[in-house]
Amino acid sequence: MTPDAAAERRTLIRLYAATLAAGLLWMAAIMLAPWLAGRAPRMAAYLYACFTPLCHQLPERSFSLFGHPLAVCARCTGLYAGALAGLIGYPRFRGFAAVRLPDIRLLLLLATPIAADAAARWIGLWSSGNTVRFLTGFAAGSLLPYYFLTGVGEWLLSRRHIEIVTH
Amino acid sequence: MPPTKGRPDSVLTPALIGGAAAGVLSGLPVIQCLCCLWIPAGAALAVFLAARSARGGTAFRPADGARIGAYSGIAAAVVHSLVNLPFQSVHLAFYRRVLERLAEYGQAMPDGWQDVFNPANAAGFSATGFVLGLLIFAVIFAAFGALGGVIGASLFGRKASVPTPPAGPPPLQP
Numbered sequence: 001m002t003p004d005a006a007a008e009r010r011t012l013i014r015l016y017a018a019t020l021a022a023g024l025l026w027m028a029a030i031m032l033a034p035w036l037a038g039r040a041p042r043m044a045a046y047l048y049a050c051f052t053p054l055c056h057q058l059p060e061r062s063f064s065l066f067g068h069p070l071a072v073c074a075r076c077t078g079l080y081a082g083a084l085a086g087l088i089g090y091p092r093f094r095g096f097a098a099v100r101l102p103d104i105r106l107l108l109l110l111a112t113p114i115a116a117d118a119a120a121r122w123i124g125l126w127s128s129g130n131t132v133r134f135l136t137g138f139a140a141g142s143l144l145p146y147y148f149l150t151g152v153g154e155w156l157l158s159r160r161h162i163e164i165v166t167h
Numbered sequence: 168m169p170p171t172k173g174r175p176d177s178v179l180t181p182a183l184i185g186g187a188a189a190g191v192l193s194g195l196p197v198i199q200c201l202c203c204l205w206i207p208a209g210a211a212l213a214v215f216l217a218a219r220s221a222r223g224g225t226a227f228r229p230a231d232g233a234r235i236g237a238y239s240g241i242a243a244a245v246v247h248s249l250v251n252l253p254f255q256s257v258h259l260a261f262y263r264r265v266l267e268r269l270a271e272y273g274q275a276m277p278d279g280w281q282d283v284f285n286p287a288n289a290a291g292f293s294a295t296g297f298v299l300g301l302l303i304f305a306v307i308f309a310a311f312g313a314l315g316g317v318i319g320a321s322l323f324g325r326k327a328s329v330p331t332p333p334a335g336p337p338p339l340q341p
Binding site: 022050053054055076079099101104107144147148150151152154155157158 | 193194203206228229230232233234236247251303304307308310311313314316317318320321322
């Protein structure tokens with residue numbers, strides 16, 4: 001492995017580690033909110049507020065933990081859990097040798113259930129339960145880390161090459 | 168990895184447009200109920216606009232999508248924070264109704280929960296709170312935006328045109 005290739009691999013591994021840490025922190029925050037709700041409601045309120053721009057947070061559409069709803073709804077919980085699962089599997093399925101996008105058709109395939117379920121709910125065709133919402137979200141979220149790591153990884157590598165060229 | 172050639176120019180305007188749209192939609196009550204879709208959608212819109220205005224043959228690599236999407240996410244955070252200001256009392260009332268519904272369901276509620284989201288007890292505008300919230304949302308929205316931008320580049324970005332190989336020398340005459 002050439003020194004440049006080794007350096008690029010290190011960059012990708014660091015990006016992966018940072019993203020994995022952020023993903024674990026994100027899921028921990030989602031589950032910390034209901035734990036705080038029963039002990040420190042003001043702190044819990046601030047934590048719930050962090051997720052407000054990203055989710056409707058309706059209690060009847062959310063899973064409960066410690067007697068209080070999670071910080072996001074069941075669909076969002078599935079999305080983030082799927083993304084975390086995809087992250088954990090990334091080294092096994094993709095590795096750090098190169099950056100390349102998955103086939104967009106695979107993303108569209110995995111996103112079809114969540115889109116269909118949301119559309120059906122919106123037009124009043126059916127209203128699925130939290131388990132279905134979670135599973136459809138999980139399927140769609142599992143491929144998202146591959147897009148994120150590819151794009152941001154390539155961005156970091158291209159900036160690194162620019163620095164090498166100009167110095 | 169060599170730098171991308173023919174990189175899209177003038178990405179700020181599309182990023183601002185996509186970010187503004189996402190920030191407004193995620194800041195308005197009721198409309199924001201489409202979960203986390205607005206920020207990546209705004210980023211994908213930014214990439215679409217950048218691709219449409221780019222010079223012919225300009226390639227949109229995933230890195231370009233991530234860059235445009237991140238800028239769009241930061242713009243969305245700023246717009247969201249500003250749009251959200253006049254609706255703070257609406258959001259407080261919403262949170263209060265959520266807690267009241269929880270209490271009806273028999274959830275164990277801590278003492279004093281009724282005062283947490285009481286608009287009468289809510290403090291006025293806090294510059295520190297506004298800036299802190301803006302910084303937090305900027306980081307979160309930039310990450311979501313980068314994701315949406317990469318997906319947008321995959322969907323809308325033009326592929327780089329493969330250069331036509333030069334014509335070879337004429338065949339030798341016998």
